[in-house]
Amino acid sequence: MSVLMVTGTCTGVGKTIVTAALATVARARGSSVAVVKPGQTGVAPGEPGDLDEVARLAGVDDLHEFARFPDPLSPAAAARRAGLPPLRLADVAGQISKLADSRSLVLVEGAGGLLVRYDAEGTTLADLARWLNAAVVVVARPDLGTLNHTALTLEAMAHRGVQLAGVVIGSWPAEPDLAMRSNITDLETIAARPLAGVLPAGAGALDPAEFLLTARAGLAPALGGTFDAATFRNTYALD
Numbered sequence: 001m002s003v004l005m006v007t008g009t010c011t012g013v014g015k016t017i018v019t020a021a022l023a024t025v026a027r028a029r030g031s032s033v034a035v036v037k038p039g040q041t042g043v044a045p046g047e048p049g050d051l052d053e054v055a056r057l058a059g060v061d062d063l064h065e066f067a068r069f070p071d072p073l074s075p076a077a078a079a080r081r082a083g084l085p086p087l088r089l090a091d092v093a094g095q096i097s098k099l100a101d102s103r104s105l106v107l108v109e110g111a112g113g114l115l116v117r118y119d120a121e122g123t124t125l126a127d128l129a130r131w132l133n134a135a136v137v138v139v140a141r142p143d144l145g146t147l148n149h150t151a152l153t154l155e156a157m158a159h160r161g162v163q164l165a166g167v168v169i170g171s172w173p174a175e176p177d178l179a180m181r182s183n184i185t186d187l188e189t190i191a192a193r194p195l196a197g198v199l200p201a202g203a204g205a206l207d208p209a210e211f212l213l214t215a216r217a218g219l220a221p222a223l224g225g226t227f228d229a230a231t232f233r234n235t236y237a238l239d
């Protein structure tokens with residue numbers, strides 16, 4: 001049993017796609033996988049949320065969303081605007097612990113980036129990770145601006161004693177520009193380790209069978225495998 005959290009350097013960086021990729025690879029290895037989205041914002045009741053995307057891509061049906069607020073804001077702000085009580089991550093920690101007792105892997109996708117607030121006290125995914133002693137995958141963009149966002153996220157994690165599982169690039173384009181090619185090297189320096197994975201832009205549009213193959217190729221290290229850096233570098237002519 002283990003709990004792996006997925007955060008990002010910002011919203012919209014590909015956390016849901018990476019969560020689905022981790023889930024599909026783990027399931028293909030025979031693991032029982034639950035996926036948790038503690039607080040879903042920006043989606044109306046009855047509309048498909050991030051967990052529905054994970055279900056579609058990875059075939060997971062063990063899905064747990066603990067609160068939903070329609071405004072496309074942080075969970076704290078969205079709850080406030082809806083006039084609803086905020087989600088208590090301390091309660092969510094207890095629920096995740098229970099799930100982890102009977103699954104090989106529980107994946108938890110945060111809302112937005114690491115320090116997005118869930119309540120008026122400023123509880124964040126970093127608190128949840130620390131309470132559960134869970135490592136965190138950081139999903140980063142490949143393009144200009146990502147070095148600073150990634151460095152800030154990793155520094156905030158280190159400062160709070162949150163363990164880094166690895167940095168994954170959520171959406172790598174077929175035609176990377178100079179900044180992207182350079183950033184690959186610098187992201188590895190910032191993380192002080194090789195990238196834990198890279199998913200191609202467009203991975204989210206694949207059918208589930210193709211998505212599994214893509215996820216396997218791009219994400220093995222985040223689940224204890226080896227990332228084939230040489231193949232990746234050759235594919236994208238990075239050297």
Ligand SMILES: Nc1ncnc2c1ncn2[C@@H]1O[C@H](COP(=O)(O)OP(=O)(O)OP(=O)(O)O)[C@@H](O)[C@H]1O
Pocket residue numbers: 008010011012013014015016017018050110111112113170171172199200201202203204205
């Ligand atoms: N590798 C990818 N392939 C295809 N589409 C992608 C990929 N990565 C991201 N996207 C698209 O970019 C958008 C944002 O991605 P995603 O929903 O995974 O972001 P997120 O980090 O989970 O955001 P949120 O904070 O809302 O949870 C989505 O519309 C998604 O379909």
Ligand SMILES: C[C@H](N)[C@H](N)CCCCCC(=O)O
Pocket residue numbers: 011012040041042071072073074075111112113116
């Ligand atoms: C609505 C969006 N897609 C996410 N669900 C929530 C993102 C919150 C980001 C808050 C912020 O850092 O400004």
Ligand SMILES: [Mg+2]
Pocket residue numbers: 015016017050109
């Ligand atoms: Mg998401």
